[in-house]
Amino acid sequence: MSSVVEQLEAALPRSEVSTDADVAQTYATDQAGFCRAGRAAAVVRARSVDSVQAVMRIASATGTPVVPRGAGTGLSGGANAVDGCIVLCLEKMDRILELDPSTRLARVEPGVLNGSLDRAARAHGLMYAPDPASRNISTIGGNVATNAGGACCLKYGVTRDHIARLVAVLADGSLIRTGADTVKNVAGLDLTSLLVGSEGTLAVVVEVGARLMPARPACGTMVAQFADLASAGRAIVELAGPRNLSKLEIMDRTTVRAVEAIANMDLDTSAAALLLAQVDTVDAPAIMAATEATCEALGATFVATTLDEREGELFMRARAMALPALEKQGHCLLDDVAVTIPRVPDLLELCAAVAERHQVTVGTFGHAGDGNLHPTLVYDAREPGQEAAALAAFDDIVAGTLKLGGSVTGEHGVGMLKRPHLARMLGERELGLMRGIKGVFDPGGILNPGKAY
Amino acid sequence: MSSVVEQLEAALPRSEVSTDADVAQTYATDQAGFCRAGRAAAVVRARSVDSVQAVMRIASATGTPVVPRGAGTGLSGGANAVDGCIVLCLEKMDRILELDPSTRLARVEPGVLNGSLDRAARAHGLMYAPDPASRNISTIGGNVATNAGGACCLKYGVTRDHIARLVAVLADGSLIRTGADTVKNVAGLDLTSLLVGSEGTLAVVVEVGARLMPARPACGTMVAQFADLASAGRAIVELAGPRNLSKLEIMDRTTVRAVEAIANMDLDTSAAALLLAQVDTVDAPAIMAATEATCEALGATFVATTLDEREGELFMRARAMALPALEKQGHCLLDDVAVTIPRVPDLLELCAAVAERHQVTVGTFGHAGDGNLHPTLVYDAREPGQEAAALAAFDDIVAGTLKLGGSVTGEHGVGMLKRPHLARMLGERELGLMRGIKGVFDPGGILNPGKAY
CATH class of the missing domain: 3.30.70.2190 (Alpha-Beta Plaits)
Known part of the structure; x- marks a missing residue:
């Protein structure tokens, strides 16, 4: 029996498979701190649906974990490699397959940058509304995986609200098509909404049907x-x-x-x-x-x-x-919490009180209008105790948010960073349902293990 | 071992359980034609979450099917009784538990009428946007089950877009809480969107957290x-x-x-x-x-x-x-199909051509602005051949819609009426995932068997 790497090299175009240690290092993490990254057996930079299917078939047959990723701009460790895994990078699948102004629908590969789709839409007087701060460097596939938000969400909603259809590859390599181009569709369970925000744990998205709207x-x-x-x-x-x-x-x-x-x-x-x-x-x-x-x-x-x-x-x-400027001041630990609007003043006060209590610097900025703030802990990792204080402050902010009836993550996703907090927000029964659903899509548990729920 | 009915009578308040044949008949169907209805063993008109949990525990222990229903205004047979089932009617759970203008959230029991919630919201300058034509007689719980649409969906979206949270009882009687009050929330899989539109096949919704918006x-x-x-x-x-x-x-x-x-x-x-x-x-x-x-x-x-x-x-x-007027003309078979906007002229032409081909009357009306039309076949059931012609025309309209890239149901749901058509729209793999998800929520298959996917 040949090794996983040999099987990948036999099944895929030569240029798509790498076992180079430097390449593996480059693709080992996203932008989150404090999240362990393992050592990948191989990095596949897929250029076609066929390649993604081949990777999943091999991974499934060999029980090899697969960590799908876009541009790696995630902020919660959701794209971090695990030991012995295949990192399945979708950034080279970056074609806009179709953009139809009459239906206001675009079909794009997952590696298309959010900003590229938006610019293509604007050439027709349209826009792709979800606007994460990373939009010029983050991919639609990654945005779908985390249900990315942005500044315009108070008016236009999040990524999920702008996705009509998905084509995705399951753990066993089979292809599914979810959703419909129509505005209304109640034909069965909403698998599209389920895949959006699933952080690569259910399937690998290989095509996104996105809704556009008139540019304003x-x-x-x-x-x-x-x-x-x-x-x-x-x-x-x-x-x-x-x-x-x-x-x-x-x-x-x-x-x-x-x-x-x-x-x-x-x-x-x-x-x-x-x-x-x-x-x-x-x-x-x-x-x-x-x-x-x-x-x-x-x-x-x-x-x-x-x-x-x-x-x-x-x-x-x-x-x-805001974030680049704070990063000039020291090491940053970026939080992502959400409350209802009447609780925003309480959350602002909470962040200030936590900074005072732990004697750490907290720079708070974010999407006040939808209640999603990013309190950012700034510290000097070389100074004894500062990192521990930052981590303690981080936990206090999340715990305080839960007391305010809020969510442990508004738009960055759970990844690895927020796993302990997720279990404090959800009950065992709800977590069990999520894990059961994962079992339906990915019975072997090979897709992005150890992430999210 | 006592019978299911005896167990229900022992566990629930006397007034909530009925085995009267007339009552069973009243609650045996929704408004759809051409859908078989079975004979229920009992009708439970639940007044509390406790009662719903008790019903599900008894049903689960005895393997008894449960058919949840609201006001029975459904148009696809999704609420039709099956033989030996418990019809679990939620219409008596009709309290608005909380309406907070500052968060623009309402917590309501599932039996609250859509129109009642909207009127309560309007007293605060707010509205509940989703506006099915049935809004004054249909319940929020039923609207959630079918992801109900309406006329304002081209601008404000469907029921799913206005549901923040759900409390639901699983097949085994346990209670789950999904979603969050916040505008943004990516804490785990989106169980809320999954339950909306699931037509009573996954869980019994006992509380709905609805989002309100400024009345316009x-x-x-x-x-x-x-x-x-x-x-x-x-x-x-x-x-x-x-x-x-x-x-x-x-x-x-x-x-x-x-x-x-x-x-x-x-x-x-x-x-x-x-x-x-x-x-x-x-x-x-x-x-x-x-x-x-x-x-x-x-x-x-x-x-x-x-x-x-x-x-x-x-x-x-x-x-x-439109619909009441057509119903004065004869028997009606109401369809519910959706296409993208550029295909609306083709759908209108299709309906006219089908009427001509089958020599049946088709009254077409609906939500042109979101592509969701209701071609309605009007016929005299006493005239030989007319009913068969109407059914053939119905099938042709759905088949033609699929050829136009549309959906077999825009807002009425699959129920029993559209099951054959659903299988033509979705692949085996996608249907298999839906059934697998059902298995996670309802391993015994007791919740609304034979409906939807």
Whole structure:
């Protein structure tokens, strides 16, 4: 019997299989910290559905674990290699197979970058709505695996809401087709929604049928500064609901200072928090005026509004730099928690209190308008005790979020990083159902073992 | 060992269990024709989660089939009794447990009518968006079971898009909680989306966490008449896309004539089709003007527009009467098929051609704007051959829809009526996965056997 590697080399085009240690190292992890990565037996950079099927047949026959991955921009270790596995990389399957403006549907391979699909759609006056911050470097396949979110979710929903159909390869190498192109479809169980967010544990997605929608330029953008977190929190509660904003983002003082340190944008580094709001409807002037008035009434120390799209993009640039800027300050442990809108002020307060209690730096930024924040612990790993303090703070933030009735992960997925927390959020019965469903798709347990649920 | 009925009577409040033959008959079917109904051993009208759990424990221990049902307004036989089963009726669990305007979430028991929840929401300036035509008589639990649609789905999506959380009882009587209140949540597989549309085959939903949204009055309504179906079809393709309409409905000549016959609304019974469009945004005047211009350019023989909400409701009344009016003309066999928007003209043509070929009356109406139509076969069951012709026409319409790349059911569900057609739409592998998932939730196969997939 030949080895797994020999079988892969015999079945696949030569250029798709690598056993090089450096290559294996490159594909061993995603962007998450604190997650163990194993040593892969081989890396397959598949270029066709046939190759993916061949990999799964060999893996199934030999009981070899398979870790599917896109661009590796994940933030919870969901794409980390396990010992002896095949890393199945889909980034070379990067063709837009079809983009039909009349049905507003695109068929794409999983390795297409989110931003590439969006740009192709915009050439037809359309857009692909889900907008993770990674959109220019993350793949649609990876977005589907984690049900990726973004800033526009308060208005347009998450990845799952924009996926019509999937083609996927099961553990045994067979191909399935889920969903329908139609807006409405109740023909059987919703396997499409089940695969979205399943973090590579059920099947390998090889084609995505994505829904596009009419592109809407940002017609109004507001930036508001607050002297204290509580006022910013109250403004979020007021604004997130009825205003039909397309984005409502927050950056706290730590984040603002980090951005100002690298970008020199004349941000007020004495402000406790900065809110950024955007609207994409024709009544933008009225909405922006009301939004500004709300912020002023709630004690904003500074408010500026623009109805110019390009100026609006400049306003939003500070937010886009939040994570890279914090990463300049030290090691970062990025969290991803979600609460209902009325609980956002409590979550902001919780993050500040945890920072104080553990004497660690927490830069909190994120999607205030949908309740999904990214408190980020910044520390110096060389200083004794700092890493332990950061980890303890991380746990406290997640535990506090659960007490607020929230979710342990809003958009990054469970991966390896949040597994202990998932078990605190879900009951044994619900986890058992998830594992039972996995058993139906992947009886041998070879697909991304040790991840998610 | 006591009988199932004796066990139910011992475990449940006296008033909840009935073995009366008339009661069993009343709860034996939903509104679908052509679906066999068996004879239930007992009808349980549960008033509490405890009762539902007790029923499932007894059913599980005795291998007794359970058919859950709400108000019985289903249109595909999904709630039909099977021989010896327990019909588990949830309509008495009809309390709105909580309605929180700040989170825009409602917790309701499954027997709450869709319209009751919507009215309760409107008292707070909110609405429950999914609007099946049955909303004043159908329950949220039934809506969840079939992933019910409605007229506003082209803009607001279907039931699944508005369900945050579910509490459900599994076949063995255990209770599960799925989903989260937060807008974003990727903590494990999406069991909520899986249960929505599962037609009572996986679990019995005992509490629904529904998302509400700001209520929006209809700011503009248009009615347009066309002398031929092809022109109406072209108008649908033009209007369904970029206009941000909240409703776009069609009635063909047969339907218009049926409505006029009972309602005397001064409808033009010579028109081949009538389109009704509504918009609920502040730019209604501009949108309505453009919509009117489009219809005129495409040959509409008459167009009227109103910006008055009440007058708009009067315009829409004709559409609400479509099915009751057709039912006055004879026996009805209501279909439910969906295609992509560019295929709507082909589907309209298909329905007309099928009527011609089988020499049966077809009244076609429905949600043109999302591609979900209800061609309705009207016949006299006492005339020899008419019923057979209607059934043959029904099959032809579904088969033709599949050829157009559509779905065999857009919003009514598979139930019993569409089971043969489902197998033509899905592959064996996909059906096998659905049955495997059912096995995880309901290993004994007691929940609504013989329905859906």
